[in-house]
Amino acid sequence: MPDLLIENLGSVVSGNLDDPRRSVESVYVEDGYIRELDATTTTADTVLDANGLTLTPGLIDSHVHPVFGDFTPRQNTIGWCESYLHGGIxxxxxxxxPHLPGRPRDVESAKALATLARKSLENDRPGGVKVRGGTLILSDGMTEADIEDVAQEGVERLKFLMPVEDRTLGRNLVEWGHDHDMIVLMHCGGTSLPGVKSTDADLFMDIRPDIAAHVNGGPTPIPDAEVEKLVTETDLVLDIVLAGNQRVAVDVLELAAERDDLARVQLGTDxxxxTGVTPLGVLLQSAILASMTSVSAAEMLCLATGTTAAHHGLETGEIAVGKPADLVLMGAPKGGPKDTALDTLAHGEYPAVDKVFVDGELLVTRSRNTAPAKQAAEVRP
Ligand SMILES: [Zn+2]
Structure with missing residues (x-):
């Protein structure tokens, strides 16, 4: 695999909330991994002049609903993942x-769907994006053996989409999932689809999943006082999404920041x-929140990268030696009022995505979805 040297970096967002900005002038990538920061290596197969652009880890959308490949039946759209790649994801x-056409509701079919989605998305990256697929939708009638079965097939996550009626079973499902190192998510909000029941803070405290999926509503939020309880009285991961209520998103983020609890937050689109297919959704969510809360643009990009990676045990999400070279170079959009990607986000717009790398491979040269950047990075001859 050709190696890569990126020089002349502007700001570098680390992805790590403890130290969101790093002063790094160059990055050397070999075999798909970051090998050196402030590289001593001076030559490579590809040498890129970043022209002062901002380097961030590849963005992670914490909340998507794929089915198979790069097609979503929900909006009859082909190529949606590749389009998100052009949004830095x-x-x-x-x-x-759940959007599988004609999705059967029996236990065996639910298990088969999660297993197949997990494996097919592992074998083939739609549009070049690393999609962690296969999240088992829990239902009444599931047993410990069912959870064990899917765990053995590599399924990593369980989701209460329609709350299980029997709360004892709900608590057991969480425990069985944890026994297999699985992550348990629960729908947080009103009825999003026929058959999905609303949840409340009490249900979360009783069943104790790991993640409040779309804590700001999907799309309808739970009452404000209930959301506040989830932030202040639990240690749940707080998943904030574009397709939810943005006023609630601002409240959750401010409250989490006040409590020094930002590490619990992750950003996604749902x-x-x-709501549609939103290729720039995570950037837009970051811009809205960076411009309307006290959380800085660099911290916001950590919530769109490193914290999500930590919650899900992903190897990626940080600019650090030994991490996969999933990288984005972004800048201020041409004609915009600001000069850097971070100032652009803080001002409330999404920045220009100029280059996107996955495992050190250059997959996007100038995003087809964002405006072009004032300066572009250039491959040195
Ligand atoms: Zn969702």
Missing amino acids: TSMISNGE TPSG
Whole structure:
């Protein structure tokens, strides 16, 4: 695999909330991994002049609903993952595959769907994006053996989409999942689809999943006082999405920041969904929140990368030696009022995505979805 040297970097967002900005002038990548920061290596197969652009880890959409390949039946759209790649997304986390046409509701079919989605998305990266697919949608009638079965097939996540009626079973499902190192998500909000029941804070405290999926509503939020309880009285991961209520998103983020609890927050879109296909969704969510809260643009990009990676045990999400070279170079859009990607986000717009790398491979040269950047990075001859 050709090696890569990126020089002349502007700001570098680390992806690590403890130290969101790093002063790094160059990055050397070999075999798909970051090998050196402030590289001593001076030559490579590809040498890129970043022209002062901002380097960030590849963005991670914490909340997507894929089915198979690069097609979503929900909006009859082909190529949606590749389009998200052009929005800087290099990884995505499936929050379940309920959009399968004619999805059967029996236990064996649910298990088969999660297993197949997990394996097919592992074998083939749609549009070049690393999609962690296969999230088992839990239902009444599931047993410990069912959870064990899917765990053995590599399924990593369980999701309460329609709350299980029997709360004892709900608590057991969480425990069985944890026994197999699985991550348990629960729908947080009103009825999003026929058959999905609303949840409340009490249910979360009783069943104790790991993640409040779309804590700001999917699309309808739970009452404000209930959301506040989830932030202040639990240690749940707080998943904030574009397809939810943005005023609630601002409240959750401010409250988490006040409590020094930003590490619990992750950003996503909750798409494809009724809200649509949103290739720039994570950037837009970051811009909205960076411009309307006290959280800085660099910290915001950590919530769109490193914290999500930590919650899901992903190897990626940080600019550090030994991490996969999933990278984005971004800048201020041409004609915009600001001069850097971070100032652009803080001002409330999404920045220009100029280059996107997955495992050190250059997959996007100038995004087809964002405006072009004021300066572009250039491959040195
Ligand atoms: Zn969702």
